[in-house]
Amino acid sequence: MQAGRVIGHCARLHRSVEFRTFLDEVEANVPADLDVHRVLDNAATHKTKLIHDWLLKRPRWHLHFTPTSASWLNLVEGWFALLARRQLQRGVFETTDNPERAIHAYINQTNAEPKPFVWTKSADDILASVKRFCQRTSNSDQ
Secondary structure, three states: OOOOOOOOOOOOOOOHHHHHHHHHHHHHHOOOOOOEEEEEOOOHHHHOHHHHHHHHOOOOEEEEEOOOOOHHHOHHHHHHHHHHHHHHOOOOOOOOHHHHHHHHHHHHHHHHOOOOOOOOOOHHHHHHHHHHHHHHHHOOOO
8 A cells, every 4th residue: 555545435424334334445445564543523423332343343543533623733634625626616516426426536646646745844833833823813922
């Protein structure tokens, strides 16, 4: 498996059953000798008994939940922004199958030449930047 490869899955609903199907797909596509790290939002779908029980049987899986209202921490958001801008915006889709085909075409295009997103700043740099922003917006010098 190449670094930066996208494993995509479109589902009409966002319930734990569909999420579990996606986890099965990832499990089948990631070599068994690698750990799997998933960055997730705090949706209840990701925290059900079905998902919890599935994860208990797979110690190589590590979930990392983004803080509420802090999606800027999630590098995956950048990939979705590119998908929307390059493949979906200004598109005319007559059926729900059309955007799914467009999404899968973009995934295939991305996987042909994967470019992993990489943090360019340390956590300390990011937190210092957030602190400066908070000071500017609150008119505080502390």
